Amino acid sequence: MINSLCGDCKLCVNACPGNAIIDSLDPKKSYNPKKCANFLINRKKEGHPFACGMCLYICPYGNKNTYNLKK
Ligand code: SF4
Ligand code: SF4
Structure with a gap:
């Protein structure tokens, strides 16, 4: 298993509009690609x-400028 860098952060868990991310250190559980895809498919159907x-x-790791983190 890879080491998580997330710490106490739950920004993506709370921000995901498809409820496809849960707070788990196991990457096989933390991201649900079917829920993500279903959200995108439904968005597409809505135009x-x-x-x-x-x-x-x-x-924060993908948006260093916004969150002002050191590289
Ligand atoms: S937003 Fe980034 S650092 Fe925060 S929990 Fe999600 S993956 Fe981890
Ligand atoms: S791309 Fe998928 S996993 Fe990421 S926030 Fe959007 S619905 Fe959630």
Whole structure:
């Protein structure tokens, strides 16, 4: 298992509009690709772009400028 760098952070868990992320150290449990895909498919049916990426956007490790973290 890879080491988690998340610590107490739960930003992506709380931000995911598809409820596809849960607070678990096990990567096989923490991300549910079916829920993510279902959210995107439903968004597309509603006429929205087939895109999300909120989890990547909000993560401090992927957005160092916003969260002012050192590299
Ligand atoms: S892309 Fe969107 S729906 Fe999928 S896991 Fe990330 S935040 Fe959730
Ligand atoms: S937003 Fe990034 S650092 Fe925070 S819990 Fe999610 S993956 Fe971990």
